[in-house]
Amino acid sequence: MFRYSRRALALVWQTSRALTLGLAACTLVAGVLPAVAAWIGQLIVDAVVDAMAYHQQPGAELTLASTWPVLRYVLAEAGVIAAIALAQRGLSAQQSLLRALLGQKVNVMILEKAGSLSLGQFEDSEFYDKLTRARREASTRPLGLVNKTFSLAQNAISLVSFGVLLVQFSPWAILILAIGALPVFVSEAKFSGDAFRLFRWRSPQTRMQMYLETVLAREDSIKEVKLFGLEGLLLERYRRIFQTLYGEDRRLTIRRETWGFLLGMLGTLAFYGAYAWVVVETIAGALTLGEMTMYLMVFKQGQSALSASLTSISGMYEDNLYLSNLYEYLEQPVAKDAGKLTQGTHPGDGIRFEGVSFRYPGAETIALEDISLHLAPGKSLALVGANGSGKTTLIKLMTRLYEPSAGRILLDGSDLREWDIGVLRRRIGVIFQDFVRYQLKVGENLGAGDVAAFDDESRWQDAARRGLADDFISDMPAGYHTQLGRWFKGGQELSGGQWQKIALARAYMRQSADILVLDEPTAAMDAAAEAAVFADFRQHSHDKMTILISHRFSTVRAADHILVIDGGRILEQGDHASLMAANGRYARLFRLQAKGYE
Numbered sequence: 001m002f003r004y005s006r007r008a009l010a011l012v013w014q015t016s017r018a019l020t021l022g023l024a025a026c027t028l029v030a031g032v033l034p035a036v037a038a039w040i041g042q043l044i045v046d047a048v049v050d051a052m053a054y055h056q057q058p059g060a061e062l063t064l065a066s067t068w069p070v071l072r073y074v075l076a077e078a079g080v081i082a083a084i085a086l087a088q089r090g091l092s093a094q095q096s097l098l099r100a101l102l103g104q105k106v107n108v109m110i111l112e113k114a115g116s117l118s119l120g121q122f123e124d125s126e127f128y129d130k131l132t133r134a135r136r137e138a139s140t141r142p143l144g145l146v147n148k149t150f151s152l153a154q155n156a157i158s159l160v161s162f163g164v165l166l167v168q169f170s171p172w173a174i175l176i177l178a179i180g181a182l183p184v185f186v187s188e189a190k191f192s193g194d195a196f197r198l199f200r201w202r203s204p205q206t207r208m209q210m211y212l213e214t215v216l217a218r219e220d221s222i223k224e225v226k227l228f229g230l231e232g233l234l235l236e237r238y239r240r241i242f243q244t245l246y247g248e249d250r251r252l253t254i255r256r257e258t259w260g261f262l263l264g265m266l267g268t269l270a271f272y273g274a275y276a277w278v279v280v281e282t283i284a285g286a287l288t289l290g291e292m293t294m295y296l297m298v299f300k301q302g303q304s305a306l307s308a309s310l311t312s313i314s315g316m317y318e319d320n321l322y323l324s325n326l327y328e329y330l331e332q333p334v335a336k337d338a339g340k341l342t343q344g345t346h347p348g349d350g351i352r353f354e355g356v357s358f359r360y361p362g363a364e365t366i367a368l369e370d371i372s373l374h375l376a377p378g379k380s381l382a383l384v385g386a387n388g389s390g391k392t393t394l395i396k397l398m399t400r401l402y403e404p405s406a407g408r409i410l411l412d413g414s415d416l417r418e419w420d421i422g423v424l425r426r427r428i429g430v431i432f433q434d435f436v437r438y439q440l441k442v443g444e445n446l447g448a449g450d451v452a453a454f455d456d457e458s459r460w461q462d463a464a465r466r467g468l469a470d471d472f473i474s475d476m477p478a479g480y481h482t483q484l485g486r487w488f489k490g491g492q493e494l495s496g497g498q499w500q501k502i503a504l505a506r507a508y509m510r511q512s513a514d515i516l517v518l519d520e521p522t523a524a525m526d527a528a529a530e531a532a533v534f535a536d537f538r539q540h541s542h543d544k545m546t547i548l549i550s551h552r553f554s555t556v557r558a559a560d561h562i563l564v565i566d567g568g569r570i571l572e573q574g575d576h577a578s579l580m581a582a583n584g585r586y587a588r589l590f591r592l593q594a595k596g597y598e
């Protein structure tokens, strides 16, 4: 139950010491004062009884002086009640401030961690799930746990202080009450633990449910869902998952509440036994009327403190669940980047793959096998191969998004692993097939290619010109400052080809890069645009290394070196003329495509 309370508390402490101390102080005050109020209640009743006896004497007059011994207690009780109200307001004010601060702190922690993770970790479904869950509830859960812990503490303080009052009556009464209340506490804790395990265990199903929600209600999928009429089918699957989960929930809830009721009755029984005892003792004259009033108040408030504690406990498991997930995510080990090189041992040597093989984490088949190649500055390389042959994987290795399982990749004579990752990445400009469509301004979509020039308008324009995007950008309502995408007000959606021009221009933003990688950069462009892109590309990349992936042989044929990949291995290589002369796979595919145009 309390596994994560300490950590949640530490988190709150780091977020704001003043607010945490304030919260603790208010909790203490709000915990102790109810007992003080009950005690003053006793003094009032006893003082009233005394005053009544006095006023029944002949000649006694009702004056302020004669009632003051009672009124001062009434005043004191009013003061205590006001202090309780103040403490409770203080609690809720500080909680709402802390909620905002803590939500922000946890979100920043989550996002900072996300920046230090590897691509492989993001592709691990369980891990990714942890990340999304951590993010979704970051603003409420940690404080929820702290609040419940504090509320439990407050009620515990109340119960202890009621105990202090009750001990004058009889220590046995306390023992009876404690023994009566214990079973329901234990059962509540046990079922909370069960619920915790149940929720953790079924997280894949919950994830599928969430995914279905996304598919059914997101603009980017709804188009296809509607046209294929998938709503019914997906909704049915969504319902089925719910039914299974609901069955388990129902069983647990019924067991939990039944036991809670039965064991709670035990507590109530003990409680009313002690209650009856107090009443009998008063009748027998062993207790004053004031004492009886106090004990009855203590019993009433003790009962509500007890049920509030049980509510806190039963709510705590969900918060614990959240925090266990959050900490597992935050404690995910991150590979330390040891590379320091800013220059290779053979500057100007270019890129070399030496016997590189790679298998995706958890995959059965190998994605690349024994790849060796050399690309010198000023040269262009084209990768050709069927879908899934490993072309994009090769790029991912070269950009160090993954590391080879065997063999090594060298840049200017030094292993990529020895390079400073920042320096290495600055040398590479890349657009992937699945480039990002940022829901930002057009200009910022270009600026993303070079952080140093993120806001530089003249650089945006240069890059747009080279990416053939300047024409349609200048036609947009606010030019380079037009918002893109549909998420924000006034956002403009682009066509597939226009987005691709934006992505290409983004790659051109990276002026310092001497390695340019284009993974199917023109697949969505019209033929004229594609021809223009490559004419420009050839003209401007004479001193750079360029790698091009394309299924169009008309663009591939101009490359200095062509690599035909099949099933992760190099099948053929050479320039266009030599591959045609060899009359192998390349020549066959080239002719096939050419024939389509005849």
Ligand SMILES: Nc1ncnc2c1ncn2[C@@H]1O[C@H](COP(=O)(O)OP(=O)(O)OP(=O)(O)O)[C@@H](O)[C@H]1O
Binding pocket: 123, 360, 361, 363, 367, 385, 386, 387, 388, 389, 390, 391, 392, 393, 394, 433
């Ligand atoms: N993140 C990944 N995790 C596991 N396996 C992957 C991952 N990405 C790709 N693969 C597998 O690796 C192989 C090579 O994929 P890759 O994306 O490199 O192909 P490609 O040649 O670029 O294909 P395409 O022409 O369709 O873009 C495929 O069999 C694919 O299933």
